[in-house]
Amino acid sequence: MGKTSAKTILVVDDDLRESIAYALAEEGYNTIHVDNEERALSCLNNGQIDLVITALNAPNIDGMKLLNITKEKHPETDVIIVANSQSVEMTVKAIRAGAYDLQTKPINIDKLKISVDEVLKNHIILAEDVGIPHPLDSKYGLTGFVGNSDKMQRVYRTIAKVAPAMMTVLIMGETGTGKNLVARAIHYNSPRKDKPFVELSCAALPESVIESELFGHERGAFTNAISRKKGRFELADSGTLFLNEVSDISPYTQVKLLRVLEDKEFERVGGMETLSVDVRLIAATNKDLEQAIRDGKFREDLYYRLRGVIIDIPPLRQRKEDIPLLVEAFIRDANRLNKVEVKGITDQAMQFLIEYDWPGNVRELKNCIEGMVVMTRRSSLGMNDLPKYIRRAGDDKWQVDIHVGMSARDAERELIAETLKYTNNNKALAAKILNMGLRTLFRKVKEYDIN
Numbered sequence: 001m002g003k004t005s006a007k008t009i010l011v012v013d014d015d016l017r018e019s020i021a022y023a024l025a026e027e028g029y030n031t032i033h034v035d036n037e038e039r040a041l042s043c044l045n046n047g048q049i050d051l052v053i054t055a056l057n058a059p060n061i062d063g064m065k066l067l068n069i070t071k072e073k074h075p076e077t078d079v080i081i082v083a084n085s086q087s088v089e090m091t092v093k094a095i096r097a098g099a100y101d102l103q104t105k106p107i108n109i110d111k112l113k114i115s116v117d118e119v120l121k122n123h124i125i126l127a128e129d130v131g132i133p134h135p136l137d138s139k140y141g142l143t144g145f146v147g148n149s150d151k152m153q154r155v156y157r158t159i160a161k162v163a164p165a166m167m168t169v170l171i172m173g174e175t176g177t178g179k180n181l182v183a184r185a186i187h188y189n190s191p192r193k194d195k196p197f198v199e200l201s202c203a204a205l206p207e208s209v210i211e212s213e214l215f216g217h218e219r220g221a222f223t224n225a226i227s228r229k230k231g232r233f234e235l236a237d238s239g240t241l242f243l244n245e246v247s248d249i250s251p252y253t254q255v256k257l258l259r260v261l262e263d264k265e266f267e268r269v270g271g272m273e274t275l276s277v278d279v280r281l282i283a284a285t286n287k288d289l290e291q292a293i294r295d296g297k298f299r300e301d302l303y304y305r306l307r308g309v310i311i312d313i314p315p316l317r318q319r320k321e322d323i324p325l326l327v328e329a330f331i332r333d334a335n336r337l338n339k340v341e342v343k344g345i346t347d348q349a350m351q352f353l354i355e356y357d358w359p360g361n362v363r364e365l366k367n368c369i370e371g372m373v374v375m376t377r378r379s380s381l382g383m384n385d386l387p388k389y390i391r392r393a394g395d396d397k398w399q400v401d402i403h404v405g406m407s408a409r410d411a412e413r414e415l416i417a418e419t420l421k422y423t424n425n426n427k428a429l430a431a432k433i434l435n436m437g438l439r440t441l442f443r444k445v446k447e448y449d450i451n
Contacts, residue, residue: 036060147322173313176361195239221270334373
């Protein structure tokens with residue numbers, strides 16, 4: 001059975017469950033099949049399920065509901081939706097909700113097997129040593145690359161897919177989102193992981209400097225060129241070159257970069273010898289390259305050459321459910337680096353961190369937590385350790401309309417409803433903020449009829 005022997009698939013359908021389960025069992029997967037939503041949830045709660053294949057709509061089966069519950073309570077488990085008919089709207093809705101794929105009835109079993117093989121081959125392994133969802137090997141210094149939100153799961157899934165390939169990758173995202181971590185993750189999970197990983201930040205470098213850094217130069221090529229220098233392409237030969245803020249490269253150098261990508265050849269500045277290299281290129285930018293093309297600042301042909309695969313890193317304000325995990329990881333890192341033993345953070349202080357919009361993204365949060373850890377005199381971080389600008393932002397926004405005269409029931413309903421609204425109906429995050437068990441929250445949502 002080999003690679004699939006430890007993988008378990010749960011098939012949830014009214015009429016095709018046995019045939020799907022049998023076909024996948026022949027491939028060496030462990031399969032379980034049930035005909036209703038309640039049994040499916042019981043299976044998920046009672047054992048490790050790697051993949052759920054569920055009908056979208058069938059008697060006693062609500063596929064979207066099962067998908068949402070699975071992603072909330074078992075985020076490491078992937079989901080494939082099976083629908084009676086396929087539409088662009090339904091596909092987008094399913095993928096946005098976290099589904100790996102959407103298959104259409106009548107089922108093409110060979111196509112389903114390909115999808116299953118892809119998702120389980122690239123299945124994200126959770127790091128057991130730190131006790132939190134972490135999809136990448138921590139020995140490569142990726143401890144800041146933490147997140148269990150649907151948006152980050154898609155990023156991890158894309159990394160797992162593109163890492164073994166040799167295509168170019170364009171990473172897009174705001175400053176501080178971790179584009180360099182994505183590039184390293186791709187390299188260190190690729191066949192080139194034992195070869196060089198070379199990085200160059202192109203931001204605000206003069207044209208002559210960028211050209212020399214990329215392609216190297218010969219002695220005497222320009223003033224102060226007192227000896228031959230190898231460029232980043234030579235240094236990255238047989239490995240990976242990561243160009244950060246590629247949008248800052250001048251049009252002149254863009255032409256030379258395009259030639260290397262197409263022909264794998266270049267000359268050093270001031271040199272006549274044509275050099276050949278085998279380099280995988282990963283580029284990143286925090287700017288809109290399509291707008292830069294319209295403005296005449298970036299070559300369209302280079303853009304299409306770079307965007308073999310695009311990975312869009314979400315800003316932290318769009319994945320606030322990841323903040324508690326990031327905070328825990330950054331406290332551990334700060335403890336280790338500064339030889340201190342801060343044990344955690346109070347719920348109230350965590351609420352303010354979640355409420356803040358983090359314009360500097362993960363980098364800003366990391367620096368904030370390290371500063372709090374270093375400066376605190378307490379065993380746990382609290383409100384007094386928060387920077388004043390975060391406390392002010394939280395005071396302005398964290399308000400719930402609970403007033404004298406309300407019953408305790410109405411007050412609790414209002415608090416739960418507003419917290420769910422704040423977390424975009426992420427019940428796992430809402431339960432953590434409310435210091436309430438997830439099952440209790442589900443029960444109260446049903447009891448209070450909160451939509």
